[in-house]
Amino acid sequence: MANIKDIAEMAQVSSATVSRVINNEQNVKQETRVKVIEAMKKLNYIPNRIARDMKVKKTNSIGLILADIINPFYAETAKRIVEVANENNYSVFLFNTNDNINQQEKYIDILLQRQVDGFIFASAYWEENYFENIVSKGIPFVLYNRTPYNFDNYNYVVADNRKGANMMVEHLYNLGHERIALISGPDIYSTARDKAAGYFEAIKKLGLSYRRRLIMTGPKLDKCAYDATIKLLASSPPPTAIFAANDSMALSVLEAVKRQGLKIAEDIAVVGFNNIEIAGHNLINLTTMDQNKRVMAEIAINNLIGIISNNSSHDKIQVTVEPQLVVRKTCGSIS
Amino acid sequence: MANIKDIAEMAQVSSATVSRVINNEQNVKQETRVKVIEAMKKLNYIPNRIARDMKVKKTNSIGLILADIINPFYAETAKRIVEVANENNYSVFLFNTNDNINQQEKYIDILLQRQVDGFIFASAYWEENYFENIVSKGIPFVLYNRTPYNFDNYNYVVADNRKGANMMVEHLYNLGHERIALISGPDIYSTARDKAAGYFEAIKKLGLSYRRRLIMTGPKLDKCAYDATIKLLASSPPPTAIFAANDSMALSVLEAVKRQGLKIAEDIAVVGFNNIEIAGHNLINLTTMDQNKRVMAEIAINNLIGIISNNSSHDKIQVTVEPQLVVRKTCGSIS
DNA sequence: TTGTACGCGTTATCAT
DNA sequence: ATGATAACGCGTACAA
Numbered sequence: 001m002a003n004i005k006d007i008a009e010m011a012q013v014s015s016a017t018v019s020r021v022i023n024n025e026q027n028v029k030q031e032t033r034v035k036v037i038e039a040m041k042k043l044n045y046i047p048n049r050i051a052r053d054m055k056v057k058k059t060n061s062i063g064l065i066l067a068d069i070i071n072p073f074y075a076e077t078a079k080r081i082v083e084v085a086n087e088n089n090y091s092v093f094l095f096n097t098n099d100n101i102n103q104q105e106k107y108i109d110i111l112l113q114r115q116v117d118g119f120i121f122a123s124a125y126w127e128e129n130y131f132e133n134i135v136s137k138g139i140p141f142v143l144y145n146r147t148p149y150n151f152d153n154y155n156y157v158v159a160d161n162r163k164g165a166n167m168m169v170e171h172l173y174n175l176g177h178e179r180i181a182l183i184s185g186p187d188i189y190s191t192a193r194d195k196a197a198g199y200f201e202a203i204k205k206l207g208l209s210y211r212r213r214l215i216m217t218g219p220k221l222d223k224c225a226y227d228a229t230i231k232l233l234a235s236s237p238p239p240t241a242i243f244a245a246n247d248s249m250a251l252s253v254l255e256a257v258k259r260q261g262l263k264i265a266e267d268i269a270v271v272g273f274n275n276i277e278i279a280g281h282n283l284i285n286l287t288t289m290d291q292n293k294r295v296m297a298e299i300a301i302n303n304l305i306g307i308i309s310n311n312s313s314h315d316k317i318q319v320t321v322e323p324q325l326v327v328r329k330t331c332g333s334i335s
Numbered sequence: 336m337a338n339i340k341d342i343a344e345m346a347q348v349s350s351a352t353v354s355r356v357i358n359n360e361q362n363v364k365q366e367t368r369v370k371v372i373e374a375m376k377k378l379n380y381i382p383n384r385i386a387r388d389m390k391v392k393k394t395n396s397i398g399l400i401l402a403d404i405i406n407p408f409y410a411e412t413a414k415r416i417v418e419v420a421n422e423n424n425y426s427v428f429l430f431n432t433n434d435n436i437n438q439q440e441k442y443i444d445i446l447l448q449r450q451v452d453g454f455i456f457a458s459a460y461w462e463e464n465y466f467e468n469i470v471s472k473g474i475p476f477v478l479y480n481r482t483p484y485n486f487d488n489y490n491y492v493v494a495d496n497r498k499g500a501n502m503m504v505e506h507l508y509n510l511g512h513e514r515i516a517l518i519s520g521p522d523i524y525s526t527a528r529d530k531a532a533g534y535f536e537a538i539k540k541l542g543l544s545y546r547r548r549l550i551m552t553g554p555k556l557d558k559c560a561y562d563a564t565i566k567l568l569a570s571s572p573p574p575t576a577i578f579a580a581n582d583s584m585a586l587s588v589l590e591a592v593k594r595q596g597l598k599i600a601e602d603i604a605v606v607g608f609n610n611i612e613i614a615g616h617n618l619i620n621l622t623t624m625d626q627n628k629r630v631m632a633e634i635a636i637n638n639l640i641g642i643i644s645n646n647s648s649h650d651k652i653q654v655t656v657e658p659q660l661v662v663r664k665t666c667g668s669i670s
Numbered sequence: 671t672t673g674t675a676c677g678c679g680t681t682a683t684c685a686t
Numbered sequence: 687a688t689g690a691t692a693a694c695g696c697g698t699a700c701a702a
Contacts, residue, residue: 001472003679014689019681029687044471049448050385050394051679054694059385061449064429069417070612075410082404082431091445094399094429096417110426113384114396136379137336255617277405281586282593283618338695349673354697364671386695389678 002043011039022047053115062304063111065095065104066122067146071248072276073293074122077144080297081120088305090117097123101188105130112137117308120300124148125188140307142300142317147190155307155317157300161191161273164289164323165198165243166205168271171287171325172241173206175332177269181214181239183228183249192217195245195273214239225249229256233268241269241331247276247288254284254330265332275326285329296321337378346374357382388450397639398446400430400439401457402481406583407611408628409457412479415632416455423640425452432458436523440465447472452643455635459483460523475642477635477652482525490642490652492635496526496608499624499658500533500578501540503606506622506660507576508541510667512604516549516574518563518584527552530580530608549574560584564591568603576604576666582611582623589619589665600667610661620664631656 004022008015013032020028021036039045053059064081066074078094085092093116095107104123108130111119119134119141128148134141135153143156172180182199185192196215203210216228225244229252232239242257244250250272257264264270272279275290296319303317339357343350348367355363356371374380388394399416401409413429420427428451430442439458443465446454454469454476463483469476470489478491507515517534520527531550538545551563560579564587567574577592579585585607592599599605607614610625631654638652 004681005679015679016681016690017688020688023681027687032687046444046447046472048389048450048679050389050450051694052681054383054385054389054696055679055681057694061428069404069410069414070407072405072407072410075404075407078429079404079431079433082429083433086430086442091428091430091449093396093426094413094417095421095426096414098414098418107421109381110384112381114426115383115385137381251613251616258617278586278613282590339697340695350696351673351698352671355672358697362671367671383695386678387697389680390695390697392678 002045003048006043007036007039007045010043011035057115059115059117060089061091061093061114061116062118062120063093063095063107063114063116064120064122065097065107065111066144067097067099069094069096071246072278073246073248073274073291076276076293077122077297077300080294081301084298084301085305090305099123101125104128108134112139118142118304120144120304122146124190126190126193127188140304142304144296144300145191149190153316155303157296157303157317157319157321158190159289159291159296159323160320161194161323162198162201164273164291165195165245166202167198167323167325168243168273168289169199169202170206171327172243172269172271172331173202173208175241175269177241178208179211179214179237179239180208180241180243181216181232182243182245183216183225183232183253184245185249186217192245199243222248222252225252226256229253230260233257233260233262239268241271244270244272247272247274247279247286250286250288250330251278251284254286264330269332270330273323279326280328287328287331288326289323290326291323292321337380338383341378342371342374342380345378346370392450394450394452395424396426396428396449396451397453397455398428398430398442398449398451399455399457400432400442400446401479402432402434404429404431406581407613408581408583408609408626411611411628412457412632415629416636419633419636420640425640434458436460439463443469447474453477453639455479455639457481459525461525461528462523475639477639479631479635480526484525488651490638492631492638492652492654492656493525494624494626494631494658495655496529496658497533497536499608499626500530500580501537502533502658502660503578503608503624504534504537505541506662507578507604507606507666508537508543510576510604512576513543514546514549514572514574515543515576515578516551516567517578517580518551518560518567518588519580520584521552527580534578557583557587560587561591564588565595568592568595568597574603576606579605579607582607582609582614582621585621585623585665586613586619589621599665604667605665608658614661615663622663622666623661624658625661626658627656 004015004018007018097103122144124146126149244253272288275288279286339350339353342353432438457479459481579588607621607623610623614621
């Protein structure tokens with residue numbers, strides 16, 4: 001592997017000059033520039049980026065830690081984040097916590113050692129205390145989608161889940177539903193908390209009676225959503241609508257409803273949250289809340305890069321994106 | 336940011352000793368070890384991994400370049416690759432070519448500069464010449480799923496797409512179909528070529544007549560599959576079965592069939608390839624070929640890591656995994 | 671068991 | 687416009 005000195009030797013210049021042409025600096029004679037470039041070609045030279053990074057103390061790399069890349073919601077945001085990062089000459093390390101609460105801290109440590117310039121967390125738990133640790137190191141990060149319980153001082157890009165859930169319940173109410181069940185993730189996710197809060201808010205606002213029986217939460221999400229649905233359908237009186245806190249869970253709900261021989265929409269309304277791509281498929285037609293993932297992802301990555309380059313950690317990025325109701329067919333229509 | 340010297344100073348030892356405790360070497364007195372560890376804690380020390388990497392000439396990082404993380408097929412393999420890599424103390428850089436043929440080479444160059452220890456390519460095009468360039472640099476890589484036209488000397492993990500397609504056509508034939516359409520990606524993907532080859536092989540073997548009209552290929556995949564289906568259904572006589580070269584396309588085919596008011600399975604059989612998770616959903620029930628992505632991904636990453644650590648680039652990893660027919664409902668049943 | 675000294679491949683400073 | 691050289695933070699002989 002040729003290095004900068006080999007090039008210098010072959011081109012009969014100093015390594016400083018070679019460095020100049022590598023970095024496209026202008027103060028170098030055209031003639032010597034071509035000499036150097038030829039030498040680089042001849043030796044198949046590849047600049048050693050980590051040596052450079054060590055010197056300039058910047059790696060142009062970021063860490064993306066997310067909950068589950070299988071979930072289309074995360075896949076869609078990961079795609080956009082990686083794209084925009086690359087366009088700006090950043091590379092991204094991908095980590096997948098698989099919602100395993102112990103991985104997070106380990107991955108952060110690895111990324112810190114690797115000297116990343118910043119983080120995006122799409123995997124935060126409600127109770128988390130080590131973000132302070134990161135800010136104390138002065139390395140910027142933005143929380144995506146989920147937040148820990150105390151995040152007023154952090155950068156974040158989230159959806160207004162409380163409002164979205166509220167709107168969704170109201171939509172179901174307007175369709176004539178009064179027994180609306182909620183199937184949500186566990187409280188360790190801020191998204192689950194906020195959606196539950198919005199749900200209760202709406203229940204109260206609309207004067208619907210609160211039924212503990214209709215609230216299902218659990219850690220295994222998809223698998224849990226299926227089981228929860230079976231239970232709900234067996235209860236009496238059963239709910240007339242089921243609100244799943246995300247589309248992946250809603251898919252499981254649909255599956256359970258069908259398996260029980262009930263007609264979706266007709267016998268029971270089902271709605272989700274996220275608007276993942278498959279939700280719009282005409283074999284699914286899931287009514288859901290769109291989060292504009294593409295825009296959310298862009299805001300997150302662009303601002304992270306902005307903070308990194310300006311080093312102005314003064315202005316916090318705190319964005320709450322309004323979700324939008326997407327009415328399809330699983331919720332049925334006004335009779 | 337504290338460095339190894341700061342620790343050495345505070346702990347009243349040499350930096351060499353600090354290095355020893357960082358790397359958990361045994362030849363250091365317990366007493367001094369704790370002194371050092373305390374100093375590290377006190378100064379909130381984080382070892383600078385890129386300085387270490389430069390010294391030892393190994394980064395424990397790999398590059399994963401894939402075609403489209405949105406496609407569940409790639410998402411599912413990416414997840415497993417990242418998981419196994421992490422378990423083995425490797426970090427992975429993720430790049431998404433979005434099937435843009437120009438990105439690939441650029442990303443390879445970036446990864447090379449970043450001194451990755453190896454690559455996994457799940458995005459190769461049929462015509463590609465720069466892999467030789469990488470082998471000449473001695474850095475190992477494995478081709479995943481797709482291959483370029485000349486890959487006998489490379490490591491690869493692929494499915495037997497030819498055989499899989501052949502089996503699928505035969506399955507449809509056994510169900511009574513004789514006009515079987517193929518909707519496939521363009522020939523720049525080895526997977527598309529191989530599936531087409533298997534399709535023709537079966538057509539011939541079964542004595543079915545070849546109809547040019549029934550073969551649709553195109554670059555835009557999903558969108559193209561939808562349009563192709565519309566055309567196929569309008570042709571006369573229309574096919575009685577449509578074989579889509581992957582599940583994502585099959586989903587679009589299903590969508591088009593439904594939109595045309597036809598009954599899936601009853602009026603026309605539809606089958607896919609990949610067995611992505613949603614294919615098993617009981618609102619979809621897509622008949623498809625399972626590729627055992629989890630195992631394929633494990634083979635790829637484990638072997639890559641093996642090659643890296645053994646440095647024995649002698650034994651090539653060349654694995655072709657047998658796909659397995661998964662019969663669900665979109666293909667209909669024997670009447 | 672510990673310390674000294676050098677090198678990894680760059681960039682940056684200061685000369686010239 | 688170019689060169690000499692000192693960092694960057696760490697590992698690793700080699701010596702002690």
